[in-house]
Amino acid sequence: MTSAHVDHPMLAPEAAPPALQPVxxxxxxxxxxxxxxxxxxxxxxxxxLIAVLMVVPIVMVISYSFRDNVIVQENPVFxxxxxxxxxxxxxxxxxxxxxxxxFITVSTVxxxxxxxxxxxxLNTPLLSGVTKAIFRIVYILPWLFxxxxxxxxxxxxxxxxxxxxxxxxxxxxxxxxxxxxGDPGKALWVLTFVNIWxxxxxxxxxxxxxxxxIPADLYEAAAVxxxxxxxxxxxxxxxxxRPVIVSMAVLDLIWTSQQFALIWMTTGGGPLNATEMLSTxxxxxxxxxxxxxxxxxxxxxxxxxxxxxxxFYVRQQRER
Amino acid sequence: MAVRxxxxxxxxxxTAAVAVALAAGACGSGDSGDASSDGTVTLEFAQWxxxxxxxxxxxxxxxxxxxxxxxxxxxxxxxxxxxTKQQLVTGAASRTLPDVVGLDGAWVNDFAKQGAIADLTPLxxxxxxxxxxxxxxxxxxxxxxxxxxxxxxxxxxxxxxxxSKAGVSAVPSTRSEFLDAAKKISATGGNVKGWALPLDTxxxxxxxxxVMSWLWxxxxxxxxxxxxxxxxxxxxxxxxxxxxxNDAGVIVPGSLTMKEQDKVEKFTTGQVGMVIDSLAHINLIxxxxxxxKFTVAALPAEDxxxxxxxxxxxxxGIGIANSSKHKAEAFKLVQxxxxxxxxxxxxxxxxxxxxxxxxxxxxxxxxxLFKTAFDIYSQGYPANEFVGLPKSEDLMRSFAEQLxxxxxxxxxxxxxxxxxxxxxxxxx
Numbered sequence: 074m075t076s077a078h079v080d081h082p083m084l085a086p087e088a089a090p091p092a093l094q095p096v097x098x099x100x101x102x103x104x105x106x107x108x109x110x111x112x113x114x115x116x117x118x119x120x121x122l123i124a125v126l127m128v129v130p131i132v133m134v135i136s137y138s139f140r141d142n143v144i145v146q147e148n149p150v151f152x153x154x155x156x157x158x159x160x161x162x163x164x165x166x167x168x169x170x171x172x173x174x175x176f177i178t179v180s181t182v183x184x185x186x187x188x189x190x191x192x193x194x195l196n197t198p199l200l201s202g203v204t205k206a207i208f209r210i211v212y213i214l215p216w217l218f219x220x221x222x223x224x225x226x227x228x229x230x231x232x233x234x235x236x237x238x239x240x241x242x243x244x245x246x247x248x249x250x251x252x253x254x255g256d257p258g259k260a261l262w263v264l265t266f267v268n269i270w271x272x273x274x275x276x277x278x279x280x281x282x283x284x285x286x287i288p289a290d291l292y293e294a295a296a297v298x299x300x301x302x303x304x305x306x307x308x309x310x311x312x313x314x315r316p317v318i319v320s321m322a323v324l325d326l327i328w329t330s331q332q333f334a335l336i337w338m339t340t341g342g343g344p345l346n347a348t349e350m351l352s353t354x355x356x357x358x359x360x361x362x363x364x365x366x367x368x369x370x371x372x373x374x375x376x377x378x379x380x381x382x383x384x385f386y387v388r389q390q391r392e393r
Numbered sequence: 394m395a396v397r398x399x400x401x402x403x404x405x406x407x408t409a410a411v412a413v414a415l416a417a418g419a420c421g422s423g424d425s426g427d428a429s430s431d432g433t434v435t436l437e438f439a440q441w442x443x444x445x446x447x448x449x450x451x452x453x454x455x456x457x458x459x460x461x462x463x464x465x466x467x468x469x470x471x472x473x474x475x476x477t478k479q480q481l482v483t484g485a486a487s488r489t490l491p492d493v494v495g496l497d498g499a500w501v502n503d504f505a506k507q508g509a510i511a512d513l514t515p516l517x518x519x520x521x522x523x524x525x526x527x528x529x530x531x532x533x534x535x536x537x538x539x540x541x542x543x544x545x546x547x548x549x550x551x552x553x554x555x556x557s558k559a560g561v562s563a564v565p566s567t568r569s570e571f572l573d574a575a576k577k578i579s580a581t582g583g584n585v586k587g588w589a590l591p592l593d594t595x596x597x598x599x600x601x602x603x604v605m606s607w608l609w610x611x612x613x614x615x616x617x618x619x620x621x622x623x624x625x626x627x628x629x630x631x632x633x634x635x636x637x638x639n640d641a642g643v644i645v646p647g648s649l650t651m652k653e654q655d656k657v658e659k660f661t662t663g664q665v666g667m668v669i670d671s672l673a674h675i676n677l678i679x680x681x682x683x684x685x686k687f688t689v690a691a692l693p694a695e696d697x698x699x700x701x702x703x704x705x706x707x708x709x710g711i712g713i714a715n716s717s718k719h720k721a722e723a724f725k726l727v728q729x730x731x732x733x734x735x736x737x738x739x740x741x742x743x744x745x746x747x748x749x750x751x752x753x754x755x756x757x758x759x760x761x762l763f764k765t766a767f768d769i770y771s772q773g774y775p776a777n778e779f780v781g782l783p784k785s786e787d788l789m790r791s792f793a794e795q796l797x798x799x800x801x802x803x804x805x806x807x808x809x810x811x812x813x814x815x816x817x818x819x820x821x
Contacts, residue, residue: 341595
């Protein structure tokens with residue numbers, strides 16, 4: 074099947090010239106036209122994939138968001154911006170928006186700080202190679218687990234009768250079992266913590282690579298100028314890392330805003346909507362309420378918000 | 394600029410040509426379920442049952458069917474419950490449902506309203522089918538859209554060791570006995586509590602199995618004439634009872650985000666004395682903790698209640714796609730699965746109770762607790778008012794959220810019920 078699909082574009086240029094002939098009689102040399110079309114034919118599999126996998130679904134979702142009762146009824150009617158009004162005035166959506174903002178900003182900042190701290194530790198000449206190798210493995214572990222495993226591990230650890238409460242209780246830090254995920258006041262912070270835990274190694278690895286790429290001459294020059302370690306960090310390390318840090322931060326903001334599996338498998342958006350995010354809100358609209366139109370409107374809003382971030386990412390990449 | 398525009402145009406033309414060719418190819422290959430030249434009909438049957446049964450056993454049953462009906466072939470589309478659900482939701486939307494579909498009562502209303510599943514009543518009439526042998530039928534506006542093939546009930550599971558350790562001699566049969574037993578079990582110390590209440594809103598079926606079950610066990614109803622009736626005295630007394638359990642501190646902490654599997658896990662490890670759970674979990678519990686001494690019982694009813702007790706259930710239901718070209722053949726498969734012999738076999742394999750009243754499952758090979766449960770089931774009646782309701786999962790979720798507010802002291806029982814009534818009324 075696949076080969077048959079790929080074959081079509083190769084046939085297209087040969088089939089095209091006769092159709093073009095009567096329209097452009099003066100430069101109607103079939104060979105020349107065919108030659109000009111060849112590059113596009115080579116591009117067409119990719120163009121087709123992009124069209125089928127990205128353009129078509131996005132356009133469909135956008136068109137759904139302007140109609141009522143899509144998917145569940147055969148002839149949905151055009152309702153303009155009604156779905157958007159409904160979503161934007163829904164208190165649950167506003168809660169989800171606020172929670173998502175807290176979740177992604179705190180996660181990204183913490184990822185960055187932890188990632189940088191651990192990367193600098195793994196890059197320091199003060200530790201031996203073996204020690205660094207051991208720590209490198211330990212630090213990267215969270216990244217090796219899939220989200221499902223991470224969710225199960227932390228649900229067990231943070232159970233009111235789980236290991237964390239037991240350890241804290243034994244140390245005398247708490248008296249009663251703390252309800253980590255079940256307490257509306259704590260759930261969002263606990264969830265953010267788990268997300269930080271699962272995501273910092275990617276920052277660490279990328280920053281470590283960037284650190285290793287900073288020329289040693291710069292540090293030598295700074296040392297000659299009498300700069301202390303803090304000054305060297307602020308004036309050499311940070312400026313050198315800046316491009317990497319900015320792109321990682323923007324990417325992380327985008328990725329974290331799309332986090333769904335971890336939230337769904339730990340709190341499901343509860344308790345009392347304390348961890349409701351844009352992703353879980355959209356999912357519930359679609360697969361629990363079967364309101365695919367409002368779900369599409371919500372998804373389009375998320376797309377627009379993400380595009381703002383993507384715009385900064387692309388601009389920053391271009392500057393480099 | 395003109396050159397660039399012309400190039401873009403050409404690129405567009407090539408892409409469009411390829412897309413059209415591909416789309417035409419895709420359309421040509423997507424057809425299924427057609428009769429072949431020799432008159433053989435192939436039925437597609439999507440369900441989540443085969444993965445939950447002993448390996449190969451469902452294929453064997455279907456092989457029996459095709460042996461009896463040589464002109465019908467059956468293609469099984471087996472996937473876990475959640476994937477089957479998503480597949481059917483999208484299939485219903487695009488009118489591409491398989492000919493025969495496994496259904497959960499919670500989906501029926503939505504699928505029926507979309508016109509995705511067929512009214513089975515005329516099919517039964519055409520086939521001269523005797524519907525009186527069916528234990529139940531799921532109807533929307535008086536038309537049957539689903540027939541439960543196997544039912545799984547949710548009795549009260551009781552840890553007998555914890556009960557005797559707490560000094561309670563008999564399994565509680567009334568709400569006050571239950572509260573008393575739960576208090577005594579919680580007083581035995583450690584992390585042990587009397588009862589577990591999973592109220593997670595990702596999969597909010599705790600409202601059906603662990604909350605409304607108390608209402609049905611006392612013969613109550615959350616509906617009146619098909620409309621929500623949540624402010625009635627029986628519903629109020631049920632929610633007040635659950636609040637009293639919460640106030641007494643006998644519920645396992647963390648119930649606001651607890652999932653069904655956590656409840657089973659905690660019962661298996663002896664951290665909770667009593668839970669309402671699916672009979673299907675008996676084997677799992679025994680496998681994970683062979684030493685656990687437990688029994689099953691009817692759900693406690695209101696003090697002084699003497700009527701029949703409703704017991705929540707979930708079903709493996711069956712329906713036929715409206716878009717199927719072979720409805721008569723599809724109904725033959727439905728008939729086969731609900732026949733006395735096959736239905737008894739399937740129920741035995743699934744550790745469930747048959748959808749055909751005349752079928753008797755064989756408990757000789759299974760755990761004696763199934764026999765106990767079958768007796769309780771026979772004395773009461775299967776009760777699940779969420780079956781056939783529109784957007785039932787969403788109804789459960791909105792109720793769970795209101796109940797969470799009650800349990801965290803942010804709202805009174807009356808306010809919660811009034812708000813739920815309002816939310817349900819607007820949806821139903």
